Amino acid sequence: MKSFTFSTARGNTYVYNDKNGFIFPAGQVRDYHACPAPEKKPEALPGQVQDYLLTKGYYQLILETTQRCNLRCRYCYYGDYYKSTRNHSSDSMKFSTARKVLDDYMTHYRTIRNKNPFRKANISFQGGEPLINYGLLKETVNYCSQIYGDCEVNYTVTTNGVLLYDDILDYLTDHNFGIIVSLDGDKPGHDRNRIREDGSGSFDQAFQAIERLRKRHPGYHRLGISVRLDYLSDLDALDAFVTENKLFVTDLSMVSPGETDYYRQFSPEDKLRFYRQLSRLREQYFQAAKEGSVSLHRCSLLLPLFSSGYEMFACHPVMQEMRPSFFPYTGSCIPGEKIFASVDGTYHMCEKISSHFPIGDAEHGLDYRKIAGYINQFNSFAGRCSDCRITRFCSLCMAQAADHTALSLPSAYCRDKKACVKDTLTLYTECLEESPCAFDRFTREYLEERSRITGSLPY
Template sequence: MNKPFIHCFETPKAKYFYDVNTNAIVRVSSDLYDYLSEGKKKHCNNGNIRRELETLEMAGMLSSEKWKGIEHPASQMLLENLNGSIEMLTLQITQQCNLRCNYCPYSGSYYNRIHSNKNMTIEVAKKAIDFYIKHSFDKREINIGFYGGEPIIQYDLIKKIVEYTEVKGEGKKVNYHITTNATLLDQEKISFLASHHFKMTISLDGPRELHDKNRKLMSGKGSFDKVMKNIQLIQKHYPDYMKEIMFNCVVDGQGDYGCLNEFFTNYDSVKESNTFFSDIAAEGIKDDDMLGYNEEYDKAYQYEVFKLLLSKCGFISEKEISPIVKSYYDVIKMRLKGRSEGYNYEDSGHPGGPCIPGIHKLFVNVNGDFYPCEKLNENIPEIVIGNIENGFDYQKIYNILNIGKTTQNECKNCWCSRFCYQCVLFSECGDRLSEKARLSHCEAVKSATENLFLDYCLIKEVEAEDNNIYFL
């Protein structure tokens, strides 16, 4: 047979391969594993191995087929979706911020713009909203997000935008979202946000010593006390509104895991709320010393992941699981447990990663320029996908959606393509997009995916009743 398009891996207990064309994970005998992992192509003389091969081939597995071309499946319906299916509009209502966080994309530590005094005008905001409503006619709900800088600096503009949206969006449910450092909140602002059911995300990096290390006021003083004072204000006067609030913790891997875990597990003001944990962004950073985990943090994190897996196998209570790692199992479920299986070869396809630019989120900066999202470098011309005056630039949107074309030879031959999470962000290099930058992330993507495979299979092994070949 021709060399099958598979990836072999093993746990301490069993041996597996991932079959790219059927999206199946298969447990096999040691003999067959050794045969496949050596990349054998010729006819096998071992009768047991030959019978296993025949069984798998009858199930549609071990095909050597690969994509002949790279094109995202959403490309064919791109124009139609852009004309009527935009899900969310995010407005950069200011580039001003009263904090100077070490890891902020605009702090000077990244190849991006820096903080400025620019603000969005109400005229720009109205044109952006008009464009959004016109291009989301098939959506029953619309979503307006407020972003900065620190958006609360432009509180009066927020009120005007809400008032305008309530009129223009009549007949649709309007959901408002805001990301804030919470230092500028007061009772009036909280009352307004609560009364309009804003889904608020507050940036909070843990207890004082961890939060204040990176999240400083312009004076250099830490911001923790101001944040906690305003969170407690919400709890006291608007306790029901706390259900609408989530926290975003950017994890500094050089810190103390135990201290961070204790805070989000037991601190009264935050322990009942939803918290999203993320690492310091690596894309576009100038100094790699800010990245990664110290040895003690990494050991503690891996131990908590181990406990998480034990809990999913029923050995320990979920109450014992660190909130910092809980979302890891959600990733396993989303990417592996819920995946579709079966032979479904197409001549062309695209690695996972890109959302449809302008559909999942349309980010509009203070000047009225369009971007796929707020995480991207605004100084890269290729990612400006239009503006409020001229609408979408469809060619640029197509190019970003099909960013895999820039590395198509590598992507067509990669076992990990279905699980790739590289969007255009991973191609950023200074003020341009780079094929080399995209390829530089490939090994990390494959390593992370194999770790997901291993953890998923470990759980399955505990649940299994026998050691026969089975499909996952």
């Protein structure tokens, strides 16, 4: 079986079995060093892709309402640091385009709902800054309510918060939007990167919008913040800020490292300071998890900072991790499960991938032949995965593998990922040796709350 052994600080040895995602004491497993039989090279056919997506696809539609933005964040994916993405432009989506996209998505959603009546339609508005084209957002929601009133639709918007005026806040809350505000911490932490064209910071308006929302709609439960980190981020200050202001972090990640020169600005000392902070906070997280401490409340930075790393062990639903035979490796989405519609109606796999890999358009729908081609290109370098012992927890996705012209395996990715998974699994197991239920409540409750706000799957 595909497995590996690891030992904890207590001297106990365990076996991780990648076939089912289970962990066993080494003495209970035989032949765990046996090599798996060679697997047939997977191949995706357009018909297979279509059958799969008409059962499990079309989970989320993301509308790029505009490519305009009123900020010029230094780490922006559409800024100067990224070489394979578009720059800022004045283009915005027209309602005629949005209507075609929406009709295509909702028609297929209804087909899938007939097979799975618990499925919701998920529609997100992004940009640029989506509220620059607020009229399109309203037209789209009103059209969806009129034409598809029989469908349960979950709406979300990701905004920098600068344009969250009172009338917009009222409309979003009236329609139960998940409102995600990009906020990188307190004023110094936020204004370091999230700036206007004139170089001034945007913290005051973004944070005041959150405060106004809370005053106008007390107890509104679908508000979260999205945070980006780099090596100059002060994690202690960020933790104090989100705790003091009772902010729920729905998304926390490092500035994307792919195809960018952004990280050249940081010194070895910057990186060392950052990782020392991270290591100390991780120790606090483990200690609080073992003790069942109240310090792990819903607004603690420790939860988004570390729970996403341990949810893959603590909360992974084994049956849902069964991959289709034509795309068996890594945790990549199958193109078409999520659809990112750009301003001109072109479909992409997600909002994070280069525009050089379209998967359809509003006029013709998804191009299953093109999707199958991307999957086979991905499978061609993922062929070594048949012998890999961490396929269940590999997070390599299409966006990470995409460059200007082709999909390829990022340098040193496999080596680094294997080491990371093994280290994380060892720490996770050491914690469970002291407290078997350490992750049950905190990890589950955080992920469920995040799902309520964003509409994403909880695990």
